[in-house]
Amino acid sequence: MAPDQEVSIGFLGEGSVSDEPSVFELNGQLVGTPDPNPDPNPDPNPDPDPDPDPDPNPDPTAMQATFEQGVNGYRGTVDTFLQEASPNADNSNADSLNIDANDDGGEVQTILRFESIFGDQSGQIAQGAEIISAELELDVSNPGSNIEFHRLLQDFDDTDTYSSFDNGIQADDIEAVSTPDAVTGSVATGVLSVDVTDSLQTWQESPDSNFGWAILPTSNNGVDFDSAEGNNPPRLIVEYAVDNLPNNLTQGSELRDITDTNTLEGFNSLDSDLSNLGNSEINDANTI
Numbered sequence: 394m395a396p397d398q399e400v401s402i403g404f405l406g407e408g409s410v411s412d413e414p415s416v417f418e419l420n421g422q423l424v425g426t427p428d429p430n431p432d433p434n435p436d437p438n439p440d441p442d443p444d445p446d447p448d449p450n451p452d453p454t455a456m457q458a459t460f461e462q463g464v465n466g467y468r469g470t471v472d473t474f475l476q477e478a479s480p481n482a483d484n485s486n487a488d489s490l491n492i493d494a495n496d497d498g499g500e501v502q503t504i505l506r507f508e509s510i511f512g513d514q515s516g517q518i519a520q521g522a523e524i525i526s527a528e529l530e531l532d533v534s535n536p537g538s539n540i541e542f543h544r545l546l547q548d549f550d551d552t553d554t555y556s557s558f559d560n561g562i563q564a565d566d567i568e569a570v571s572t573p574d575a576v577t578g579s580v581a582t583g584v585l586s587v588d589v590t591d592s593l594q595t596w597q598e599s600p601d602s603n604f605g606w607a608i609l610p611t612s613n614n615g616v617d618f619d620s621a622e623g624n625n626p627p628r629l630i631v632e633y634a635v636d637n638l639p640n641n642l643t644q645g646s647e648l649r650d651i652t653d654t655n656t657l658e659g660f661n662s663l664d665s666d667l668s669n670l671g672n673s674e675i676n677d678a679n680t681i
Contacts, residue, residue, distance in 0.1 A: 455525065455634050458518050460507045462626040465516060469508035470621040471605065475555040475562065476501050485551035488623040492540050492608050493615025501615065502562050504549050506605025507629045511597060518597070522633040527593040529575075531585045532625035535617035538610070540580065541573040544592055545604035562607040569607040580616045593631060 462470040473484045474491050477499025493501040511518050518524070529542075543564045555561050564571050574592045577585065589606075596603040610616075619625045 455632060456519070456522070458510070458516060458631045458633070460510055460629040460631075462621040467516065469510070470506070470626060471508060471549070471551050472503065472505040472620050472627070473549075473551040473553060474501055474503045475553070475558060477555055477561060480555040480560075482554060483552050484554075486622055488620055489534060489617050490608075490620045491535075491615055491617050492610045493537070493613065494610040495613040496615055500561060500610065502555075502610070503608040504545065504553070504562065504605060505608060505627060506545070506549070506603065507627075508603070510603070510629070510631070511600040518593075518631055518633055519635045522597075522635050524590065524593050524597055525632045525634055527588070527590045527629065527631045529587040529589045530628040530630065531587070531618040532623070532627075533580055533582050533585050533616060533618045535615065536582045537580050537616035538612040538614040540577050540616055541609045541611060542575040542587060542589065542592070542606045543569040543571075543573050543609060544595065545569050545607050546602075548604050562609070564607065564609065573609075574606075576611075585618065589629075 459465075460467050460469065462468065472490060474487065476482050476484070476496070478497040479499075490503040490505070491501045492503050509517065511520065513520055541564075543562075545562070546567065546569055549558075558568070562568050564573075574595075575587050575589055577587060592606070619627070621627065
């Protein structure tokens with residue numbers, strides 16, 4: 394409440410208003426009750442703030458969101474691989490994905506996207522959150538050389554083919570960004586963890602630009618890993634922070650401005666209270 398702000402207050406009890414301490418109700422609590430047994434020897438050095446106010450700006454709360462096909466109802470993983478040697482092949486139902494510079498005489502590329510990851514629904518990354526880290530986990534069945542993750546700049550379906558992309562994905566800042574967001578070292582069998590924090594931070598600024606990644610080879614020693622249809626689908630794990638509400642508020646609390654024409658929550662109007670006081674007197678307004 395601002396200093397010198399005028400509000401309506403309802404006094405409890407009977408009698409006229411005087412300079413003596415009064416009892417009134419503020420937000421459902423009685424305040425101003427005089428102490429019937431005052432301390433004859435008050436503390437000469439009282440604690441100036443015996444009940445300090447809560448920190449109005451508490452530290453953000455760390456949260457984690459995990460996106461994996463078929464887990465906790467998530468169905469937003471879209472993936473496939475594009476084969477130069479079989480340019481019209483639809484690999485949408487394949488249980489593994491492949492990246493190779495030369496497989497059966499041609500390049501193989503994988504495209505992968507996690508949809509609906511930002512929003513205010515349960516399980517999504519909260520709007521306005523600070524993304525701390527993001528890891529993409531892939532379950533590798535065939536080890537190989539380095540692979541690169543380029544953000545896609547156009548949409549795709551899992552039924553797309555090498556031909557439908559006009560000879561595959563080009564990292565030319567038209568189909569995909571030319572500079573990869575992540576590059577792995579040599580890939581071993583097992584879980585490959587890739588830092589994709591830069592991608593997530595970019596997509597958060599413009600969620601509609603989340604078209605996923607083109608995962609491109611760097612050599613003829615290719616890599617295979619489980620797809621969204623496989624036993625261990627790709628997992629996107631994002632750690633983020635959201636600002637807390639002040640400690641004395643909870644989610645869903647309602648904040649309202651109080652003006653001199655309003656009555657504080659929990660009060661009856663001043664006129665209504667005065668009608669029950671009988672021979673009471675009060676100024677036109679009281680200043681708190």
